[in-house]
Amino acid sequence: MTKEFFALPLIALFFSGPGFCQDVPQNKYGLKVVANIGLYQQQVNNDSAKALIEIQKEIPNIALDIRYASTNNFMHEKMYNLAKAYTRLPVLSALKNVQKELNEKGLGLKIFDAYRPYTITVAFYEKQKDSIFVATPWKGSRHNRGCAIDLTIINLKNGKELEMPTPFDDFTEKANTDYPHLPKKVIENRQLLKDIMTKNGFTAYKDEWWHFDFNGWKEFDVTDISFEDLQRLQTLN
Numbered sequence: 001m002t003k004e005f006f007a008l009p010l011i012a013l014f015f016s017g018p019g020f021c022q023d024v025p026q027n028k029y030g031l032k033v034v035a036n037i038g039l040y041q042q043q044v045n046n047d048s049a050k051a052l053i054e055i056q057k058e059i060p061n062i063a064l065d066i067r068y069a070s071t072n073n074f075m076h077e078k079m080y081n082l083a084k085a086y087t088r089l090p091v092l093s094a095l096k097n098v099q100k101e102l103n104e105k106g107l108g109l110k111i112f113d114a115y116r117p118y119t120i121t122v123a124f125y126e127k128q129k130d131s132i133f134v135a136t137p138w139k140g141s142r143h144n145r146g147c148a149i150d151l152t153i154i155n156l157k158n159g160k161e162l163e164m165p166t167p168f169d170d171f172t173e174k175a176n177t178d179y180p181h182l183p184k185k186v187i188e189n190r191q192l193l194k195d196i197m198t199k200n201g202f203t204a205y206k207d208e209w210w211h212f213d214f215n216g217w218k219e220f221d222v223t224d225i226s227f228e229d230l231q232r233l234q235t236l237n
């Protein structure tokens with residue numbers, strides 16, 4: 001076990017005492033980023049909605065294909081060490097409702113990405129340099145706030161994805177939510193995803209059929225805590 005493993009509980013404890021209130025520091029772009037575990041833990045202690053929760057622990061039948069934990073992504077590089085999906089507590093509740101509704105139809109969700117540490121967004125932008133398909137380092141992504149989800153729908157009988165306009169992270173106009181030149185069934189599938197997500201508190205991102213922002217995202221800071229640290233905190237709590 002590493003020194004960091006032993007240091008983490010102490011750091012978390014030190015910053016999380018009652019009434020302890022630290023400002024969120026700004027980075028070189030003037031963006032407020034929660035980049036230390038103590039500050040994150042303090043925010044969670046003050047408001048449990050801020051907790052980043054592992055989605056599969058709470059929705060066990062949700063499917064995951066965490067592309068950035070593999071090389072099967074637009075970076076062609078493994079960006080995460082753990083194939084996990086974390087999100088904030090109210091986002092998790094909304095997803096539970098979506099999954100319940102889909103399950104009643106013999107369908108379910110498959111997640112490609114959820115909370116994404118800010119450092120990863122910066123790396124994406126350095127490669128892609130495109131503010132439509134990738135968030136900029138000066139704004140950060142709603143994924144960094146634990147409030148965006150990239151996902152699709154699967155058929156529970158065979159685990160297969162419903163046919164959608166493009167594969168995940170196809171950065172072309174075909175990914176637009178209103179791209180019209182598609183078979184009727186594909187348009188219906190895209191509409192089903194959009195309808196069920198919007199009904200449950202999300203807004204569709206018009207350039208990417210798979211991306212949805214939780215409507216309360218402004219309440220949550222851009223965060224840069226690694227999955228490994230979230231996992232360690234989980235074992236402490």
Ligand SMILES: C[C@@H](N)C(=O)N[C@H](C)C(=O)O
Nearest residue numbers: 132133134135141142143
């Ligand atoms: C990179 C892609 N999956 C994505 O999430 N894009 C949006 C715009 C983002 O980076 O927030």
Ligand SMILES: [Zn+2]
Nearest residue numbers: 148149150211
């Ligand atoms: Zn996304």
